[in-house]
Amino acid sequence: MQKYADYIKQIEIDALWSGRKHIIWDLDRQVNILSGVNGVGKSTILNKVVKGLSSGGDFPSHLLKGVHLKVEPEDARLIRFDIIRSFDRPIINSEAVTKMGLTLATEMDWQIFLLQRKYLDYQVNIGNRIIATLQSGEPDAAEKAQALSQPKKDFQDIMDSLFAETGKKIIRTENEIKFTQIGETLLPYQLSSGEKQILVILLTVLVEDQKNYVLFMDEPEVSLHVEWQKQLIDLILRLNPNVQIILTTHSPAVIMNGWMDKVTEVSDITVS
Structure with missing residues (x-):
């Protein structure tokens, strides 16, 4: 290998x-x-x-x-490795994206869409590892399981803190990234360019799985x-x-x- x-x-x-x-x-x-x-x-x-x-x-x-x-x-x-570039340009091949049934306007939207898929895989992976740890019978299994879930919690806490001024919070019961603001549900594609940028960076780092x-x-x-x-x-x-x-x-x-x-x-x- x-x-x-x-x-x-x-x-x-x-x-x-x-x-x-x-x-x-x-x-x-x-x-x-x-x-x-x-x-x-x-x-x-x-x-x-x-x-x-x-x-x-x-x-x-x-x-x-x-x-x-x-x-x-x-x-x-x-x-x-991962590469993050910062320019939120219109999607070049918008026709192909439309054919997939998606309504994405910019390249950053496309990055978020791909990251959502990785985020789902990440959660499945972490969930399986938590179950295996809890079933191991080790005396510190609960502490190890909590440590496995900590990065995701840290990510959610960080996003809530960064977005606090506008009242946005991550909906923690959803498998995909969604936000709530004054009782309304927001998809990440509805965020501002700066909010999308910080989300792309931190979500990319999270799914690297340390x-x-x-x-x-x-x-x-x-x-x-x-x-x-x-x-x-x-x-x-x-x-x-x-x-x-x-x-x-x-x-x-x-x-x-x-x-x-x-x-x-x-x-x-x-x-x-």
């Missing part, structure tokens, strides 16, 4: 921008923030790495020419309230302490809660 990497130790990119630049970026186990002015290549670097990874995370045979990854452990050949994951995010602060930007990294790590975050940003707010030393300027990892 092929081994999954815990995290990426180094990203190296040869001959970026028509051979004029060479990138070597040594990464932190948990948080990595790439900064720089517009047009300096933050998104290009991120996209180059993500584009070379296969959907299953197989990287030695799929990475684009000129992209090299060092991982831990060194003999791992697979990476679990496994070792690499979470790529390209300017996740777009549409987010500044207070949400400040909390973003801490909330992600609360839901999955085993995640490695690799993100680009223009926002000072994202690094305000003690993440200044995790910022790397593109110029600092570029060799002419």
Whole structure:
């Protein structure tokens, strides 16, 4: 069985921008923030790495020419990863979505639709593990079962806290994500762009099921309230302490809660 990497130790990119630049970026186990002015290549670097990874995370045979990854452990050949981009554009192939009987307007709606499916699978998986734990007969079975259910509760509590100002709350008796507001039921597609964005990020992290994951995010602060930007990294790590975050940003707010030393300027990892 092929081994999954815990995290990426180094990203190296040869001959970026028509051979004029060479990138070597040594990464932190948990948080990595790439900064720089517009047009300096933050998104290009991120996209180059993500584009070379296969959907299953197989990287030695799929990475684009000129992209090299060092991982831990060194003999791992697979990476679990997710990519979050922030632009809530209209769905390109809206006709195909309509044929599926869906009324989704934007790409973020489509992401939420896919995440709802993963969320259902996640709940089934956790439920089966809770049942097995309770049936194990171990003296601490109840405590272990509660620990298994804690991340989902944390996610629900976080969403309620973030949305408290507008009076929205997650309906905890529903299997899919739905909200209530002043007695009305809201589907996630009815949320604002910023609310959809934070939901997509945190739900993506939840369904990672606390496994070792690499979470790529390209300017996740777009549409987010500044207070949400400040909390973003801490909330992600609360839901999955085993995640490695690799993100680009223009926002000072994202690094305000003690993440200044995790910022790397593109110029600092570029060799002419």
